[in-house]
Amino acid sequence: MAFDLRISTGSSTPIFRQIIDQVRLAVATARLKEGDALASVRALAEQLVVNPNTVAKAYAELARDGVIATHQGKGVFIAARRPIYTSAERLRRLEPALDDLVREAIALGFSTDDVQKLVQTHFRKMAGRKDGES
Amino acid sequence: MSDYVIQANGLTRYFGQKCAVDQVSFRIPRGCIAALLGRNGSGKTTLMRMLLGMLEPTRGSSTILGHQSLAIPPEARGRIGYVAEGHPLYPWMTVGQLAAHQSRFYPTWNNTVYRSIVDHFQLNDSTRAGSLSRGQRAGVALALALAPEPELLVLDDPSLGLDPVARRAILEVIINVCGGGDRTILLSTHEMQDVERIADRVLILDQSQLVADAEKDYLLSHVQEFIIDNTKQNPDIRGLVSTRNQGNSLHLIVANADEAGAGALLAAGAQQSDVTLEDAVIAYLSRRGSALAGPAGQEGGAA
Amino acid sequence: MIGAVYRAELRANRIALVALPVLSMAMYGGIRYLRHLHTSNAYSYQSILDDAFVGGVFLAMAITALGLGVLHIARDTGQGAWAFLMHRPATPGQILLGKLASALTIYFAVTAPPLLAAIFWAATPGHLPGPWEWGMALPSLVDLLGATLYIVTGMLIVLRNARWFGTRLFPLLVPLCCTIAMWDSRFVTAICALLIGWFILLAVTWSAMATRDRPSIQRWPARLLTSIALVPASILVPVIFAAIIAEYIRPATSFFPHQLTLRDGQLLDSTYDAQQWTARIIVNRQDQVLTDAPVLPLKLTEQRMQSTMLYQDHNAWSPRAQAPNYRRFGHYYAADFGSASDGLRSWYYQFSKRYFVCYLKPIRGEAFITGYIGQNGSVTNKARVEPFAQGSRLNSSTGTFVIEPQRVYLPTSIAPPSGPIFTSPAGETCRDASYLPAYGAKPEDARLNYVIITDKALYLVDAQRIPFARMPHPSNKPVVTVAITPDPDVYMALYQNENASYIGGASVFVRFRADGTKLAQIEIPELQPPLKKTFGNSDLLMMALFPPFGPLIDAHLPPGRGLLVLATQSVIAALGALMILRRARASVISKILWVIIALLGGVSGLILMAGTRSWPLLVRCPACGKPRRASVLQCDHCGANFPIPDPGPIGIFDTTREPAHA
Secondary structure (H helix, E strand, O other), X not given: OOOOOOOOOOOOOOHHHHHHHHHHHHHHOOOOOOOOEEOOHHHHHHHHOOOHXXXXXXXXXXXXXXXXXXXXXXXXXXXXXXXXXXXXXXXHHHHHHHHHHHHHHHHHOOOHHHXXXXXXXXXXXXXXXXXXOO | OOOEEEEEEEEEEEEOOEEEEEEEEEEEEOOOEEEEEEOOOOOHHHHHHHHOXXXXXXXXXXXXXXXXXXXXXXXXXXXXXXXXXXXXXXXXXXXXXXXXXXXXXXXOOOHHHHHHHHHHOOOOOOOEHHHOOHHHHHHXXXXXXXXXXXXXXXXXXXXXXXXXXXXXXXHHHHHHHXXXXXXXXXXXXXXXXHHHHHOOEEEEEEOOEEEEEEEHHHHHHOEEEEEEEOOOOOOOOOOEEEEEEEOOEEEEEEEOXXXXXXXXXXXXXXXXXXXXXXXXXXXXXXXXXXXXXXXXXXXXXXX | OHHHHHHHHHHHOHHHHHHHHHHHHHHHHHHHHHHHHHOOOOOOOOHHHOHHHHHHHHHHHHHHHHHHHHHHHHOOOOHHHXXXXXXXXXXXXXXXXHHHHHHHHHHHHHHHHHHXXXXXXXXXXXXXXXXXXXXXXXXXXXXXXXXXXXXXXXXXXXXXXXXXHHHHOHHHHHHHHHHHHHHOOOHHHHHHHHHHXXXXXXXXXXXXXXXXXXXXXXXXXXXXXXXXXXXXXXXXXXXXXHHHHHHHHOOOOOOOOOOXXXXXXXXXXXXXXXXXXXXXXXXXXXXXXXXXXXXOOXXXXXXXXXXXXXXXXXXXXXXXXXXXXXXXXXXXEOOOOOXXXXXXXXXXXXXXXXOOOEEEEEEOOEEEEEEEEOOOOOEEEOOOOOEOOOOOEEEOOOOEEEOOOOOOEEEOOOOOOOOOEEEOOOOOEEEEOOHHHHOOOOHXXXXXXXXXXXXXXXXXXXXXXXXXXXXXXXXXXOOOOOEEOOOXXXXXXXXXXXXXXXXXXXXXXXXXXXXXXXXXXXXXXXXOOOOOOOOOHHHHHHHHHOOOOHHHHOOOOOHHHHHHHHHHHHHHHHHHHHHHHHHHOOOHHHHHHHHHHHHHHHHHHHHHHHHHOOOOOEEEOOOOOOEEEOOOOEOOOOOOEOOOOOOHHHOEEOOOOOOOOO
């Protein structure tokens, strides 16, 4: 499994957030699949040289979001994908990123088409999925 | 009571007329890794020495593991690991002799832990402590403090003067040995990266006073940076920590920005951004030197 | 745990073992040198018992001990090192005991071998020209133990938080006092002094170790013992300095300012020449010549040497403590008129401007020198009794002592029952001193002049000229003291002093020729009015330091003026105490107590107060601006609490902050 977490200090994103983001991205890009094991809190803490509490906090949030599941005694696994948010909530969560994207696009003078194409390319690259599927 | 491993209540210490620690009160819960930050001379070492009963406070009191700091029984001392500033060791003893010497005092001495740490630092048992490098000495001091498997670890600037490798090794040892358990750590340091990696709580001592005592993320989420055009009139901002001129823009670090304050700033054309822990701490520790220190300080005093 | 500390300290301080060869060589050199020095002397000292040798050995041992004590603590006094030492599951007492055990081990390892070697050397026949008893080694062994006090002292000196190094040395007074107490005393006294010294020093050092010498967190017994250990030095040091200054200011006086020697009617200052025979005639107030007696014609050096000899012969436990031996030598004693070379004592005499006047006191028929008489006639100091036997000599070929027969007559009423009874030349029934038969002497051999005092009468004995004379006490009071002095001032002082007994109104001094005819006579013109004394700087100092005792020590002032000085300086001291106490905010009882102590003790009371109180740190009150105690939350003046530092809106706290309370 070529999943490798990397964290950087000196960023305005807290470390636990970095862990969450990276796991979510890996799941989203199918680098982590359902049933894949993640390092234990302790092991990951030692690997990243961060406070185990931080890792635990990240795992707890991931578990709450349904990304991972902790089986007592066995370890941490990627959970089955299940929609835990309403579509309205999903939209709300995407909204700020869209805002940023559109603002930058306008500022840099991209057209709507350009943006759409770029989005499709990135979608293919990251998620390996065709546009329109969901 | 037992939820809090360290409780300081109005701890004050004067050296002559100078107040080194000014009525500092805080509590550190069990299992927490707390980082004590502050500039040199801000009272970190004094505070730690008072907590450990090495120095009696001028005023106020503190308890550690439920015992008054000035009357810690030997049994409780055995449950506290303490590495004083500068990693003191007996320079005439070898690494092995130091372990043999210390182990006679501690019934809970775990030589496996000692061995693993000493090996981690690639130390030879027959080396005299006096001829160790600074980083190696730090390793031995840490090993001596950790081998009795203490409940509480107090580290006074463990990374002082260490190279990045030794610093990382120290962090690894701390996480390796202390991680996961309900072992409590209080450490003072100047290394923000280390704090970011291992600390749960952050305490900031500024000129002998405690200005922040919060979970690391709580602290981060309560500090914001606003960037405004510096040609404009400086607004009177509540909670302004520090300002910094950068080109045409003025960077304002603001703590506890409420809706109204942030709104006013944004209305004035400011851009908001998050800050890193390092930025936030530096803003706190350098605020007296900034241009707006006067009004901010006065406002703080009035409120 | 003590064992762990012990082993670690032993390893850390093993460097101190280099003292062993150094001390050994020094001791060997000392023995060789002293032997060389005394071989030509008929009254050869035995070097191992020689005062200089014994003193030198003790000094070396004390310095070694002090150094070891300093060494054992000094390396741990850095902030970090101290934390490393003390932060472990062991009590400060255990750590101190471990260190002490290590220091003692090294101390005995370096001092005992050379000392034991010297003792065995002395005990081996052929090395010393005299008999040897193992008891002679006892003083050296006691010294060996006594010097251990300096180990604890060294530790205490380093542990103390004194600002100046000079004041750090204050604890040294404790072992110094113990050493002085042990120096001239019996074995039991010496051991008692040793134990008391250890108790005080150990308690104070332990307390200093446990609290890093911070009186504010020490318990009261520890503080009391600390002040016992430190306050005497803090008083003594300024006194010594002031005395030195006073001595410089004061016009120089000769050592024996009033010695009276008559030679052809002229007053000369050469009383203490062994070759001079100065006779004194004692006349009562009705100008009747009662008797005269020659002053003992002794050379002091000779006398001292002889007493050392006697010690050697009779094997006292200490060469410095001849006093316990007096019974062995019969019932006569020569007054030790002191000698200028006698170290501490001569210093004392010079400092106190007192004369070398002895007075004898009859105790069960034996004449003792019990004290010295000051200028005002008061008894000032207990003196030690020096047994004296004139004419005892060492026969170096046989290593035995020859005591030439001497004679003292004692009335049967007071003499011990052992001696033979005979009739004295004055027709009185006397009992000979008991030593005489022991040495085969006969009564007719007696040649010596002595003063014998009973509770009824004073006997002046001169076997040569006036064989036996009895002088009734003019007041018919029991005679308790007698002055043997050439000093007319002392006579007058004695004469005028109600409490002091006197010799019967001596006012005329006469010198005789060898054939007994009168050569010259001097009369002391008047006995009244009282002597005029001047009030000196040292008297002022004494009064300032010890108000109630100053006048007793040296009442040179007329009573009215003395009281005035006393009252003034007591009031000043009390006001000083009040001012200080106002700051210190002591309890009412404590305040009253301290003011009384300052009233009684004057400057010394103030010093005592400064030594025992822990002084509050005062800072400016942010509310009222007056100095207030930093250790108390509430201001003594305006009642305001110290403001809790509030970072205001920039403070970030995720806990509710509790208000600080003291």
